[in-house]
Amino acid sequence: MKLTREEVRKVATLARLHLTAEEEERLTEQLDAILRYMEKLNQLDTSRVEPFTHAADVVNAFREDKVTNRPNAEALLANAPDKDQTFFRVPKIIE
Amino acid sequence: MENGKKIVETGAVGSRSSILDRLSSILDLRKLMNYEPVIGLEVHAQLLTESKIFCGCSTRFGAEPNQNTCPVCTGFPGVLPVLNKKVVEFAIKAGLATHCEIARSSRLARKNYFYPDLPKGYQISQYELPICANGYIDITVNGAIKRVRLTRIHMEEDAGKNIHDLLGDWSLVDLNRAGVPLLEIVSEPDLRSAEEAGSYLRTLRAILQYLEICDGNMEEGSFRCDANISVRPQGSAALGTKIEIKNLNSFKAVEKALGYEIGRQTETLTDGGTLIQETRLWDENREETRAMRSKESAHDYRYFPDPDLLPLVIDDAWIEGIRASLPELPGARKLRFISEYGLPAYDAELLTSRKDIADYFEASVTTHRNPKAISNWIVGDLFRVVKERKLDERLTITNWPVRAEQIAELVQLIDAGKISGKIAKTVFDAMLDSERGPREIVAEKGLEQLSDTGSIETIIEQILAAHAKQVADFQAGNEKIFGYLVGQIMKATQGKANPQKVNEILRQKLTAGR
Numbered sequence: 001m002k003l004t005r006e007e008v009r010k011v012a013t014l015a016r017l018h019l020t021a022e023e024e025e026r027l028t029e030q031l032d033a034i035l036r037y038m039e040k041l042n043q044l045d046t047s048r049v050e051p052f053t054h055a056a057d058v059v060n061a062f063r064e065d066k067v068t069n070r071p072n073a074e075a076l077l078a079n080a081p082d083k084d085q086t087f088f089r090v091p092k093i094i095e
Numbered sequence: 096m097e098n099g100k101k102i103v104e105t106g107a108v109g110s111r112s113s114i115l116d117r118l119s120s121i122l123d124l125r126k127l128m129n130y131e132p133v134i135g136l137e138v139h140a141q142l143l144t145e146s147k148i149f150c151g152c153s154t155r156f157g158a159e160p161n162q163n164t165c166p167v168c169t170g171f172p173g174v175l176p177v178l179n180k181k182v183v184e185f186a187i188k189a190g191l192a193t194h195c196e197i198a199r200s201s202r203l204a205r206k207n208y209f210y211p212d213l214p215k216g217y218q219i220s221q222y223e224l225p226i227c228a229n230g231y232i233d234i235t236v237n238g239a240i241k242r243v244r245l246t247r248i249h250m251e252e253d254a255g256k257n258i259h260d261l262l263g264d265w266s267l268v269d270l271n272r273a274g275v276p277l278l279e280i281v282s283e284p285d286l287r288s289a290e291e292a293g294s295y296l297r298t299l300r301a302i303l304q305y306l307e308i309c310d311g312n313m314e315e316g317s318f319r320c321d322a323n324i325s326v327r328p329q330g331s332a333a334l335g336t337k338i339e340i341k342n343l344n345s346f347k348a349v350e351k352a353l354g355y356e357i358g359r360q361t362e363t364l365t366d367g368g369t370l371i372q373e374t375r376l377w378d379e380n381r382e383e384t385r386a387m388r389s390k391e392s393a394h395d396y397r398y399f400p401d402p403d404l405l406p407l408v409i410d411d412a413w414i415e416g417i418r419a420s421l422p423e424l425p426g427a428r429k430l431r432f433i434s435e436y437g438l439p440a441y442d443a444e445l446l447t448s449r450k451d452i453a454d455y456f457e458a459s460v461t462t463h464r465n466p467k468a469i470s471n472w473i474v475g476d477l478f479r480v481v482k483e484r485k486l487d488e489r490l491t492i493t494n495w496p497v498r499a500e501q502i503a504e505l506v507q508l509i510d511a512g513k514i515s516g517k518i519a520k521t522v523f524d525a526m527l528d529s530e531r532g533p534r535e536i537v538a539e540k541g542l543e544q545l546s547d548t549g550s551i552e553t554i555i556e557q558i559l560a561a562h563a564k565q566v567a568d569f570q571a572g573n574e575k576i577f578g579y580l581v582g583q584i585m586k587a588t589q590g591k592a593n594p595q596k597v598n599e600i601l602r603q604k605l606t607a608g609r
Contacts (some may be wrong), residue, residue, distance in 0.1 A: 014395055016209060051142035052275035054200060059408040065144045068151030071162035076169055086160045090211050093257055
């Protein structure tokens, strides 16, 4: 095993996932298998290969600096579980 | 190690109290040690684009909550962000103005964390391959020039805004600001005092304002600053424990917070304590920093290249085109003000601190070429009024009570001997709440200086006749009486008599009669 259960727990916390003990164990094994496979790829000599930065073989897609959207808070809030006027309302965030 | 060993050896042969004696003398030594602050600043500058960085929503400040939003900036699934070209241009401008290398190849990355003001669960930013790196700016501290290195400048999107205090158990979320373009400008830890930090921020802000890419308004949050600060024994090369300070909403707050932290950290170390790496918040009301509740786990942003956005490739033609369009920057303009107008460095610094003020000065000098006198009126009287009336809050000169040509006209009237310097102050005050220019006010209020020799002679003769005793005293050798008599003459003419002429003629008359 390369990956520890502790690391899986940490990644789960960062992703706000709540795992049962059984899930933790299963995911540790699966993630570990993935990492070991990546390790295998790492054995290839890529010193003469340009770094791969994007799957599409194009660069520089821009938009001009123009306002094209109209004010529309109503549409945004249509799916909001909770709102107050045109604000989203969420449980108090404590700093 | 060597020292530690010695103490133990001595302690082994000596008594317990002699160890304590030695320890306390070491502690005393520590008290004598000088600590030096090491400061690096991270600035977030909001860019003056019309639309957001990845979508066509407006960036206008002060809109109704959540009105300037769309599926892209609020992170709906399946949307595609497209980079605003102007953001790239502004970033290149900032990089060129601060002597950075512009990356020919750059890319955007996702910075992952959860917070209610961040709808996507990640912020699009840059990590590896930022658009600008390895620059510097020169700042002036106590008349000396100091070079401050910049680590990097990168583009990113702003988060939304949370409001906590309106509803008891709830927070409110407004996503108008989510996706507004920012530049993050990171300095090397080259600053050594709160004053240097203040000077760095003012200089950087002036550069961005000259480039017209950021309005620099700290109170409205379009120019924000976080500070990293540690202290270390003077002469030491190693860095101390780094503390990050947040919530710095004004230049004054930055300087005060750094001053406070330098004191707190030095005191802690002097008393033999240790510092922990943490983030502290500046409390404006109590004028102190306090530790933020530490997060359950340290930050781990898991950056990775954003697959929704294509790599950015910037060619020489683009860079050179932007370089050719750069305006004269504050540092260069300051030097020109010194050489071209013969201004003292102090005046030149103040006048060029903002582009609009420098433009105002030059417009004024074009009308009447007496740069030093015009500078005195702007830096002295006009700045005082602008501050008293809080007209500097919008950082634009449009609402100043006196126009540039009017200042020039006022100085012209003094230089032509039409009004005295003293009367000019009265005219200036009258100009503040009037549409009328100085010439009109002088004519209207009959303030024109009395320079005609005949009229002045007549008045002086009347005064001398009415003050026979004082005249006798003067002629008996009491020189002080002269000033008294001048005062009487000025009073009789409501301050309008040409003081030089009054002096001349009065002396002539008094000595002639001696």
